[in-house]
Amino acid sequence: MKSLTPAPQRSRRGVSLLEVLVAASSFAVVAWALVMGATTMRGSHTAVMRGASRNRELRASVQQLERELRASRDDVITITKVPNTNDQLDFQVSLEVAGAPTWGAEFLDPNQTPPLQPMAGWSVRYSVQEAVVGGSIRRSLVRQILDVADVVQDETTVATGLRAGTDDPRGFEIVQNGDLLIVTLSFEGWTTGAGQRTAEFHVSTRN
Secondary structure, three states: OOOOOOOOOOOOOOOOHHHHHHHHHHHHHHHHHHHHHHHHHHHHHHHHHHHHHHHHHHHHHHHHHHHHHHOOEHHHEEEEOOOOOOOEEEEOEEEEEOOEEEEEEEEEOOOOOOOEEEEEOOEEEEEEEEEEEOOEEEEEEEEEEEOOOOOEEEEEEEEEOEOOOOOOOOOEEEEEEOOEEEEEEEEOOOOOOOOOEEEEEEEEOEO
C-alpha cells in the first residue's frame, strides 16, 4: 500500500507593507513625470503661440504705419519726445473732401455710407500707453483719431508688449530727417530669457 504524500501547498503570505510602499512610490514617480511632461509641453506650446502672436502684431503694426505715413508729409507730422518715455507721433494724411484735396484723417463711422469718412483737419496719433496687469506694467501701442479740437473720437490697440522708454531700444521711437522717417518698434521677450523683437523701417513721406 502506497503512502500518500500531501501535495505542496501554495504560500499564502500576503503582500508586505514594504512592497506596498515601494509600489506606491514608483507609481507616484511615474505620475509626477507624466504631469511634468504634460505641463512642459503645454508651456512650450503657449510660448510658441504667444511668440507667433507678437510676430503678427509686429508685422501688422509696421505695415499699417508705413501705409499711413506714406500718405503724409513732413510739415503735418509732429513727433513728441520726452526723456525716458516712448515717442508720440501725430500726423495727417492726404484726403479729398467734397472734391477738394486737403489734409486730415479717415474716421470709421458705421452709420455713414461709405463707413470710412474723410475728415478735414482731423489727425492720427500713435502713442504707447501703460496699464498694470497682474502686478506688472503692460505697454500697448495705441492708434487714436482726433478731431479738430484734439478730442479722441476713436481708439484702437495696435500691439501689446512694447518695451519701456528707458530701454535700449525703446518700444516706439521715431527719427525724422526731412521727408524720411526712421521708425523703431521693439517688443519685450514673451518668456524669461527670450530676446525682444525689434523692427526698424524707413518711410519716405510725400513732398
